[in-house]
Amino acid sequence: MADKITPRETNYSQWYVDIVTNAKLADYSPVKGCMVIRPNGYALWEKMQSILDRMFKETGHRNAYFPLLIPESFIKKEAEHVEGFSPELAVVTHGGGDELDEPLIIRPTSETIIWSMYKKWIQSYRDLPLLINQWANVVRWEKRTRLFLRTTEFLWQEGHTAHATEQEAKEETLKMLFVYQKFVEEYMGISVIVGEKSESEKFAGAVKTYTIEALMQDKKALQAGTSHFLGQNFAKAFDVSFQNRKGDLEYVWATSWGVSTRLIGALIMSHSDDKGLVLPPKIAPVEIVIVPIYKNNTKSTVIIYAENLYNSLKDKFSVIFDDDDQNKPGWKFSEWEMQGVPVRIEIGPRDIKKEQIVVARRDTGEKINVKRNSAEEKIRTLLEDIQNNLFRKSARFRQENTYQTADYNEFKEVISQKGGFIQAGWCGSAECEKKIKEDTKATIRALPLAKEETDRRKCIICGREAKYTAIFAKSY
RNA sequence: CGGGAUGUAGCCUAGUGGCUAGGGCGCCUGCUUUGGGAGCAGGAGAUCGGAGGUUCAAAUCCUCUCAUCCCGACCA
Numbered sequence: 001m002a003d004k005i006t007p008r009e010t011n012y013s014q015w016y017v018d019i020v021t022n023a024k025l026a027d028y029s030p031v032k033g034c035m036v037i038r039p040n041g042y043a044l045w046e047k048m049q050s051i052l053d054r055m056f057k058e059t060g061h062r063n064a065y066f067p068l069l070i071p072e073s074f075i076k077k078e079a080e081h082v083e084g085f086s087p088e089l090a091v092v093t094h095g096g097g098d099e100l101d102e103p104l105i106i107r108p109t110s111e112t113i114i115w116s117m118y119k120k121w122i123q124s125y126r127d128l129p130l131l132i133n134q135w136a137n138v139v140r141w142e143k144r145t146r147l148f149l150r151t152t153e154f155l156w157q158e159g160h161t162a163h164a165t166e167q168e169a170k171e172e173t174l175k176m177l178f179v180y181q182k183f184v185e186e187y188m189g190i191s192v193i194v195g196e197k198s199e200s201e202k203f204a205g206a207v208k209t210y211t212i213e214a215l216m217q218d219k220k221a222l223q224a225g226t227s228h229f230l231g232q233n234f235a236k237a238f239d240v241s242f243q244n245r246k247g248d249l250e251y252v253w254a255t256s257w258g259v260s261t262r263l264i265g266a267l268i269m270s271h272s273d274d275k276g277l278v279l280p281p282k283i284a285p286v287e288i289v290i291v292p293i294y295k296n297n298t299k300s301t302v303i304i305y306a307e308n309l310y311n312s313l314k315d316k317f318s319v320i321f322d323d324d325d326q327n328k329p330g331w332k333f334s335e336w337e338m339q340g341v342p343v344r345i346e347i348g349p350r351d352i353k354k355e356q357i358v359v360a361r362r363d364t365g366e367k368i369n370v371k372r373n374s375a376e377e378k379i380r381t382l383l384e385d386i387q388n389n390l391f392r393k394s395a396r397f398r399q400e401n402t403y404q405t406a407d408y409n410e411f412k413e414v415i416s417q418k419g420g421f422i423q424a425g426w427c428g429s430a431e432c433e434k435k436i437k438e439d440t441k442a443t444i445r446a447l448p449l450a451k452e453e454t455d456r457r458k459c460i461i462c463g464r465e466a467k468y469t470a471i472f473a474k475s476y
Numbered sequence: 477c478g479g480g481a482u483g484u485a486g487c488c489u490a491g492u493g494g495c496u497a498g499g500g501c502g503c504c505u506g507c508u509u510u511g512g513g514a515g516c517a518g519g520a521g522a523u524c525g526g527a528g529g530u531u532c533a534a535a536u537c538c539u540c541u542c543a544u545c546c547c548g549a550c551c552a
Binding site for chain 2: 004011013014017028030032084087088109138140142143144149150154156203222223224225226258259260261262291292293294295296299325327328329330331332333334335337346348349350351358441476
């Protein structure tokens with residue numbers, strides 16, 4: 001059979017599309033730019049949700065749900081916010097057969113509706129902090145869409161918090177940024193740069209935007225999560241104030257932070273190979289698949305042996321026993337590899353004789369023989385090993401594709417020939433940032449929080465004193 | 477929103493004006509198989525993306541339109 005997945009070398013974009021469709025993660029919808037998330041893709045999202053949701057709750061947040069439809073006037077209340085989002089709004093003009101008095105927008109994000117409610121809920125410092133998260137869908141009318149990475153409608157979570165002091169809101173912003181970092185690195189196995197966004201790249205309406213940036217296999221950057229310090233911008237726009245202990249009225253300080261189904265795209269482009277999806281065990285909906293191998297005369301023996309193993313594992317792992325009689329083992333191997341299952345167990349008559357099982361790992365393709373009586377322990381270790389290996393690979397990849405330069409010609413050379421992250425000095429001016437973008441298509445992905453010792457004290461463009469060490473890259 | 481490509485069965489595809497649109501995968505039935513995408517036999521499935529036009533005759537030519545992908549400009 002012909003290969004279903006276009007090799008990365010041949011066409012990286014097509015490879016990505018092939019992975020998504022062949023692993024049955026998503027499919028195109030009848031509406032342009034929208035996608036259907038299929039059970040395999042949705043199971044991934046549910047897994048991410050459950051881990052993140054736990055982390056949000058551990059940091060004191062509660063879930064709520066705000067409406068999909070927002071009065072058009074709300075979005076216009078914050079100047080930068082409206083400017084940023086106007087081009088990508090979907091607007092509802094009719095309802096129940098009649099034209100609406102005021103058009104409704106479908107939320108592109110929920111700051112405005114949430115802050116209109118916070119106005120009602122916050123009067124006193126005793127009402128603060130208010131720590132709310134919501135899991136929702138949002139719609140942004142995009143010119144160019146790509147499965148998971150940028151679709152017209154997508155799923156995400158958005159945290160919206162209100163605080164009595166600037167300091168506390170800033171701490172919250174960073175706290176959640178680090179929650180994202182932990183989640184993406186420890187669970188998704190993706191190494192990220194943690195940093196602040198430049199003025200031109202920050203969220204419309206934010207005072208400061210922070211980001212975790214990952215590097216995909218094609219050496220392009222992907223913003224994997226953002227956390228914003230909103231200052232008092234929305235509090236002022238929606239007149240949300242509180243009385244402090246002294247009885248004075250003050251505006252509330254705000255944050256918002258989100259990750260989306262785009263993370264699934266990041267996951268695919270970080271770990272997967274030409275055989276299909278590769279999933280880190282901690283995020284894999286199915287950790288183990290057992291494939292029995294038999295001839296007619298050995299079938300019952302093998303099935304019983306395999307079923308026995310399945311029963312001993314099923315309470316400890318997420319495991320599937322693929323006893324489908326229609327497909328041959330080779331077909332199953334390919335299929336489960338395509339779907340990214342981290343560990344495959346093969347059991348045939350030869351193994352039963354030796355009281356062993358064959359264990360194949362998805363990340364390296366390596367097969368090992370494991371004694372039946374130590375199976376559980378070995379598999380547990382192996383899953384951990386795969387998880388660690390994927391993260392190490394991701395970290396090494398990012399490191400190996402991060403360059404440092406103080407010379408603009410070299411900068412341009414690296415961006416166009418190699419890709420990856422480039423660390424360089426930046427004076428902080430929008431002009432220099434713009435020039436780089438025009439020359440090379442690279443943007444500032446982050447101003448890393450971890451200040452590394454560098455000797456790049458000059459701006460890569462203008463040669464003036466550098467205020468920042470910036471990470472540049474072409475991005476999604 | 478510009479440039480390019482593509483639309484023929486669930487998927488891939490042959491078919492540059494001429495008879496009943498051909499093949500592969502998948503699907504259904506039966507038998508044989510099963511350690512890296514099995515074999516044989518039989519079977520179902522297509523108003524050729526849509527609309528209009530040219531012609532004795534259109535999947536094929538023309539016009540319009542819709543959709544998707546790829547590449548750019550804008551964005552989680």
